[in-house]
Amino acid sequence: MDMTKDKALEDLFLAQKPQFKDNADFMASLTKRLDTVEFIKQHQEATIRRYKMMMVAAFVVGIISGAFAIAFVLSTPAEPLFTFSIQSAFLLWIAENSRLIVSTAIALLMTVGTISIIGNVQDILRMRRQLKMDMKHC
């Protein structure tokens, strides 16, 4: 396949090469876009950082509350918290492990509650920041 350059075409393309007189405007517009990109990137990174912190906090609270729950179970007499009048293997197993089940449920609730509280606090802080920014732009 002949791949030599067509001289006439090459001349036409070279003659077409445009001269740009708005280089400064182009760069200014690009700088603005890059600023926006930077802002979004920083915002995303901050959000991810906060999310990670929230997860760590919830994990720590979960571990502590779990430890308390286990300590509570071990420190109390091994009598079931409740019994069922109906005799069933499953209900019997629940009654035997009632303390452990209740303690685990409490620990879980505390963890979920902590995540929810941290999430709500973050939402409130975000809304306050947004409000401040909106007021600045007004």
Place this chain on the structure above:
Amino acid sequence: MTREIFIAHVEREQEALRSFLLALCCGNKGDADDLAQDALVKAYLASAGYQDKGRFRSWLFKIAHNTFLNHKASLRSTESIDEARTLVSNAASDSGFEHQDLYLALRTLPPKERSAITLFYLNGYNIKEIATITDASEDAVKKQLSRGRDKLQEQLKMNNGQ
């Protein structure tokens, strides 16, 4: 790559990039500059992974070429030569008005042939470099160049009333 280094590279290469996209957009300066800005933002976001081997321009052209193809795909419209003939040049492309014939002829080429022809004749890349930029094989580039050249010559003759 830091932002300062990126900006310095872009200042050096912006005219070549804009010329390339202007040819791909057949003289539509508004579209070409929008695509150039999009491509540069993409390049900036990807610049952390860029290893400087003195091939910044090729790397930038590759991103610009992909941005152009995505833009064409998103338009999903068929542009005929009749539409191109009725195209009114905007003020920004007036400098290229005298070369409207070339832009009209380029408009009849499929995007990949247009890219290959522009990189070959306007930017002076060889077949191997074009293959790298367009992610195609060298044989495919040769075919695109051969077909594109024939179509362009034919179209230019038609435009000149020969």
